[in-house]
Structure formats: C-alpha cells, structure tokens
Amino acid sequence: MTLLKAVRGTRDLLPPETELWNRVEATARRVFTRYNFGEIRTPIFEDTQLFARSVGEETDIVSKEMYTWEDRARAQSEKSQSLTLRPENTAGVVRAYIERKLGEAGLLRKLFYIGPQFRRERPQKGRYRQFWQIGAEVIGPPSAGSESPLRDAEVLEMLASFLDELGITGWTLVLNSVGSSTDRPRYIAALREALKDKAPQMCADCQRRAETNPLRVLDCKVPEDQPIIEALPRIADHLDEDSKAHFAAVLAALDACGVPYTINPRLVRGLDYYTRTTFEFTHGGLGAQNALLGGGRYDGLSEMLGGPRAPGIGFALGLDRLILTLQASQSDAAPNLADAFIAPLGEAMNAPALTLARELRREGLRIELGDGAFRLKKSFEIGNKLARSIILLGEDEHRSGILTVKNFAAGEQVRVPRADVARHLRP
RNA sequence: GCGGCUAUAGUUCAGUGGCAGAACACCGGACUGUGGCUCCGGGUGUCGUGGGUUCAAAUCCCACUAGCCGCCCCA
Helix, strand or coil: CCCCCCCCCCCCCCCCHHHHHHHHHHHHHHHHHHCCCEECCCCCEEEHHHHHHHCCCCCHHHHHCCCEEEECCCCCCCCCEEEEECCCCHHHHHHHHHHCCCCCCCCCEEEEEEEEEECCCCCECCECCEEEEEEEEEECCHHHCCCCHHHHHHHHHHHHHHHHHHCCCCEEEEEEECCCCCHHHHHHHHHHHHHHHHHHHCCHHHHHHHHHCHHHHHHCCCHHHHHHHHHCCCHHHHCCHHHHHHHHHHHHHHHHHCCCCEECCCCCCCCCCCEEEEEEEEECCCCCCCEEEEEEECCCHHHHCCCCCCCEEEEEEEHHHHHHHHHHHCCCCCCCCECEEEEECCHHHHHHHHHHHHHHHHCCCCEEECCCCCCHHHHHHHHHHHECEEEEECHHHHHHCEEEEEECCCCEEEEEEHHHHHHHHCC
16 A cells, blocks of 8 residues: 655654744734734635736746646535635735725734745745745725834734844845836836847746736846846836835834845735735845845735725745744754653553652643553663653652652652652752 | 755765765664673664666766755845
C-alpha cells in the first residue's frame, strides 16, 4: 500500500516549533490589542469572484495560483458556485466589512487576523502552498479619518514595535506611494505608452510584464534593462497634490516617532487594489523570499467590491518566514522540561500515581506520568529526558504519605510530605 | 509554470557494478528501589517510487514523486 504523505507544499508543525508559533501569535495579539485592534476570523473559502475582483484577474495569484473548485449543486433549484481557498485575507475582511455593514457606526474598524492562506505555487523554503499570515486592516468611512496619513504611520509604527518586541533585528522598512485610485490608472497608462517603444529592447520577462502588469517592469533586476527603466515615467511625477501631501505626511510622522525607513520609488505591489502608500519589511537571510511582510493602502477596494466608500490600509505578514527568521537568529533553546516525572513502582501504584498527578496538575505543575510496568532504571532514564525531577511512588510512599523526590540536575534526593510536594517542585 | 542540485537507518552522512555501512540516537543486559559516566550485546532499512540494462544494481539508463536552490511571482 502506498504510504500517504502530506501533499506537496503542506507540512506538519510539531513541538517544539509550535511553541515558537504560539509565542509569535501571542505577541501579535498582545501588541495589536494595545492599538485597539480586534480579531476577525473570516471563512477559509470564499466565492471565487471575490478574489478575481479585488486581487485582480491579471495577477499571477488569480490567473494561476488559486485552489478553485466548482461546488456542486445539491438541488435542481440550486446553482453550482465557483469557490476558492483564500489566497490572502484582505479581500475577505473587506467583504465582511461590506456585508456586515461595519462602517455604519461611523467609526474606524481595526481588525487583525491570524490564519492559513493557500496558493498553488512551486514550494520552496519559506514558501508553502498552505502558508500562514498575520494581518491587520484599518478601514472605515472617510468621516472617521480612514484616509488620514496618520493611520498609515500608526500601522507602520505598530509593525516596527511588533518586530522589535519579537526580538527581530536587522529589518528594513521600504516605502513608496503608487498614487491615488485615479493617479494609479493614469500612471499605468503612461507606463504602457512608454513601454510600447521600449519593451521590445528589454528582457523577455519585461516584454511579458509590459502587457500583463506594467508596474512590475519597474521591479526588473536584469542589469541591461536598468537604463531603460530609469528613463521610464516615474510614479512620483504622476501623483496628484493630495497624494504627494499624503505621502509627505506619512514620512513626517515616521520621522517624528523615530521609525527608520528607506524610500524605493520602484516598490510596486502585485495586487490590483493598492493605492498611495505601499510598503514592505524585508529581512536578509531569507534567500529569494526576503519580504517578511507587505501591505499598503486600498482606498478603492470596498467600492470595487460594490460596497460604500471605505478607504483602508493593512498588511500581511508571512508567518512561515517570520518563524524562519526567528529560528535563525536565536540559539537552540533548552528543552522544555516538565516539572516532575511520577514513577509508580509496580502496576499496583498506577492508580495512586494518576491521583497524585491529578493533584499536582491542579496545582498548575507540568507533570509527566510514567508506568508501574517500567523498571525503575527505565523510569529514571525517561524521567531524566522529560522532567526536572522524579517522584517515586512505591508501597512505602503510598502508605506513609512521604514521597521520594529527586532533582536530576542536583542529584539530590529528599523525602517530602505529600502536601508539600507541589511547593517543593515549584521553580 | 521554467532551469539546476539532491533523495541510503530515527538523525547527519559514507558506500560509483559483487553479502547494506559509520557516528550519534534507540532497544536489551551488567544493575528486580536510582538517571547521567562506563562496559557488553542488538541494525531498528520497501537504499524516494515504478520500469529498464546486467549473471549480479544503492551504484548504470528512463520515467515519476518529493525536497532544496535560482527564476517567475509573492508574505
């Protein structure tokens, strides 16, 4: 029989690595809560149209990387529906914002999410087909201040604090503005116009990009193409006064609070819905996947999805990559040991041992329970690997209520009244 | 989706046509109420999968699968 395996691009997360995941997620919840964000959990699959309309039909994500299937009709009256495992979470959040009328209160909504996303890409280190993202969105009616550059700066400052609090050093914040929802199409049109002449002299990838996604031409790394790219129209020259002022205000706020950044006029994001501020936090040592997180403003997204005007800004952080970065930067942690290993001496002591374990666990201690069928030597060997101390529970101890407790590191063995054991073991 | 490298024990790896190996880990014993250190014993394996060549294949050939690296793109 063929052995079943986790499907390509998916994997099992196991202890002790999952402790690190929990720590990162707990830190995100703690930090984001200080900024008054609340958690949202959207469905893991949505109507395919949601992603086609928000992320963009022409993007690689939608055109070739989605897990899409036709949900069969269960009755004559029911239509089949094209469903897709979410490739990112902003679209789902904005869909919920519209559907649940979250803007009606007239306040900003500040929502974060933690969950798996799915893209059918070629797997690589730090890139999986089921990958995890932590993200947050600030969205609301313009009257609530959702367009304010202060929101952009606040989100960026929050991310800097989050990475700092995790102990990640060496990150770089890269910023750009891709213009308002009217600037952006105008700039893309200008770019297309300029590329009509220039594209044929460029690399094959750029010739393709010129057709499908002209903004990505700016990202090209082929040396021969650089002079041509330098001569192309610049985004900065196509920003209207409001967008220029917005970007300047974001930078000023970052300067004021001391968050360092660099501006990269060529930073463009792949998703269609981005407007004005776009950003990335990058980190060395991630190979080709050097972006830890990315995000930006999406002032027109709600309207693209048929909702009210609801400008927003958000980001998505690749948890898989963040974990890699943390693992690379920290030395191997000491094994996480239980407080005690209980060794019943003889199978008659099994039930009393479970009772003792119950008492100690209710005291909040982390207890590993052995088995009376083990020879004592084996109990010591196992206990030494799993716990800081071993508690012997034989006939004597059971009768007298005086337990034998030995600390492995110190090699010290003492007799402790049962009532005092929890206090004795507590670190 | 494209190009390259790789796949042998739980792990890291050696083995390039002739009995499947090392280190660490693991299991048993020396030691029936005492771990670590020591000593003795044990290989725990569909050599990624399926074909082919050969008297003989872990080794050579083909296909497939998976991982890694780069590209595309992206978190």
